[in-house]
Amino acid sequence: MTDKKRILTGDRPTGKLHLGHYVGSVANRVRLQEEYDSYIIIADVQALTTNFDQPENLSRDTLQIAEDYLAAGLDPRISTIFIQSMIPEIHELAAYFGMFTSVNVLRHNPTVKSEAQQHGFSDMTYGFLGYPVSQAADITIFKANLVPVGEDQIPHLELTRKIVRRFNDLYKPVLVEPEILIGEVPRLVGLDGKSKMSKSLDNAIYLSDTTEELRKKVMDAVTDPARIHKTDPGHPEICTVFAYHKVFNQPEVAQIECDCRQGAIGCVACKKTLIACLDGLLMPMRERRQQYVDNPGLVKDILWDGTQRAHRVAKETMAEVREAMGINYFNPRSNG
Numbered sequence: 026m027t028d029k030k031r032i033l034t035g036d037r038p039t040g041k042l043h044l045g046h047y048v049g050s051v052a053n054r055v056r057l058q059e060e061y062d063s064y065i066i067i068a069d070v071q072a073l074t075t076n077f078d079q080p081e082n083l084s085r086d087t088l089q090i091a092e093d094y095l096a097a098g099l100d101p102r103i104s105t106i107f108i109q110s111m112i113p114e115i116h117e118l119a120a121y122f123g124m125f126t127s128v129n130v131l132r133h134n135p136t137v138k139s140e141a142q143q144h145g146f147s148d149m150t151y152g153f154l155g156y157p158v159s160q161a162a163d164i165t166i167f168k169a170n171l172v173p174v175g176e177d178q179i180p181h182l183e184l185t186r187k188i189v190r191r192f193n194d195l196y197k198p199v200l201v202e203p204e205i206l207i208g209e210v211p212r213l214v215g216l217d218g219k220s221k222m223s224k225s226l227d228n229a230i231y232l233s234d235t236t237e238e239l240r241k242k243v244m245d246a247v248t249d250p251a252r253i254h255k256t257d258p259g260h261p262e263i264c265t266v267f268a269y270h271k272v273f274n275q276p277e278v279a280q281i282e283c284d285c286r287q288g289a290i291g292c293v294a295c296k297k298t299l300i301a302c303l304d305g306l307l308m309p310m311r312e313r314r315q316q317y318v319d320n321p322g323l324v325k326d327i328l329w330d331g332t333q334r335a336h337r338v339a340k341e342t343m344a345e346v347r348e349a350m351g352i353n354y355f356n357p358r359s360n361g
């Protein structure tokens with residue numbers, strides 16, 4: 026047992042992680058993993074809320090995201106990375122939470138609404154509408170104190186806190202109300218300069234991109250259309266490349282802004298500086314990734330160990346939950 030506070034966070038396995046995920050949440054997880062007892066959930070059941078007709082992708086995407094986490098710097102000796110579907114107690118707890126959670130509250134959840142729209146669900150399934158309840162179980166079964174996530178998760182965390190208060194009030198104060206931690210850059214713009222970075226919009230730089238892929242993506246990015254000649258004064262506030270300098274190249278950003286406004290640096294030179302800087306971020310990730318590529322069983326072993334560890338914690342909390350609710354028929358400690 027450790028007296029460190031606990032983190033629980035994670036993602037749906039639906040594809041490769043990109044820089045938006047990194048600055049929105051993954052960098053926080055890496056930074057905090059020594060200070061907190063960290064649990065990272067690969068929410069494969071939640072991924073089925075939108076991909077239930079393609080279960081064959083789940084195991085590939087689960088291994089992919091685990092490899093991305095490890096490449097990004099989550100250390101499996103200190104962070105527990107595990108698979109949601111392998112912990113049936115989470116679904117048991119979600120069933121109990123479902124008894125006192127209002128359907129209307131779920132219907133009005135802004136993230137659920139915008140995802141439903143994005144996926145064209147005019148008639149939401151029971152599982153999709155209820156996934157924030159299951160997410161509350163993911164978090165509370167680990168008695169997490171802190172949840173580092175992107176800003177789209179705020180409504181889910183508010184619901185989780187409400188569920189904890191309600192549960193503790195109805196039964197016994199067993200569960201912990203978690204705090205939310207939003208990343209430094211909650212919304213990284215995509216390469217198109219228009220929307221947030223996302224796989225479905227094909228505007229992302231992936232943590233697994235090679236130097237060549239990165240170079241091509243940055244070179245093709247749109248800059249200030251008013252700059253024809255490199256001596257034309259630029260407008261960094263409307264330039265996607267500059268937006269990335271602001272996030273990833275803090276030591277040089279002030280100089281770049283000044284040079285761009287004066288027409289003292291051309292877009293090609295500015296892009297090359299950014300490529301070097303991003304490549305410096307991705308290079309150690311590529312090196313870490315290589316050991317998993319060379320050793321394909323390793324990621325599965327790490328997930329197996331993490332899932333066993335997580336399962337032990339989940340079983341302990343569920344024993345307390347059942348005891349608090351008085352539904353533990355065969356335990357000699359229970360009443361009756």
Ligand code: TRP
Binds near residue numbers: 035068163178
């Ligand atoms: N809803 C999160 C996402 O879409 C994934 C997730 C599932 C999660 N369970 C969680 C995040 C628990 C934080 C805590 O990315």
